[in-house]
Amino acid sequence: MTPVYVRYDSAGTILEIFTRDQPHMVLVRHDDQEPLIAKYLRDPLGLEERFPPLKKWQLWLAALELEPPIAKADILATINDMPDMSFKDKETVRIMIEDAQQYSREDPRIDLLAVAMGIPPNQMDDLWRWAACIEPL
Structure with missing residues (x-):
């Protein structure tokens, strides 16, 4: 104190x-x-209120609500197949996806995920806010 x-x-x-x-x-x-x-x-700066951090499960449950649903394995495969990314960059994103316990909307790799999922930035913002409201059962 x-x-x-x-x-x-x-x-x-x-x-x-x-x-x-x-x-x-x-x-x-x-x-x-x-x-x-x-x-x-x-x-x-009040960024937590604007885009609160998402727990890992919140992000991936929200991805399953998209049409068509998006699975984490599909995103990992998409990133692995990106020819313009180095091995190190691909591995960094894979670690971020699989090992992070929560995600920050301000992390630029989230925009990379949005591109891989085919989600425009403003739709990702809306999805993020919605996902932040998902509560565990």
Whole structure:
């Protein structure tokens, strides 16, 4: 638990967080473990809210809902057959697909997967948001 000093705008939105008090600035002292402060420190641009990370199973269950359904094995085969990718790049994507426990929409390899699945970027964005809502049974 470390004290931090927060500057807010007039609407109460966090603008900046400092590790020590700043002269001539109106700051509010908080603990860095407070939920809103910790969230801001972890994700200052708010990207988690825009595209929350997906668990591995969420992404692949969403792919099965597409028409036609897309299986992970088919994507791996498609990537393996891409002639313009080096062995190292193919292996990197395969590791990312098979071993990652969660995926970030901002990862450029997700766009590569979207291309391999035949999904335009804006449709991938919509699919991503939808998949984030899938709950385990």
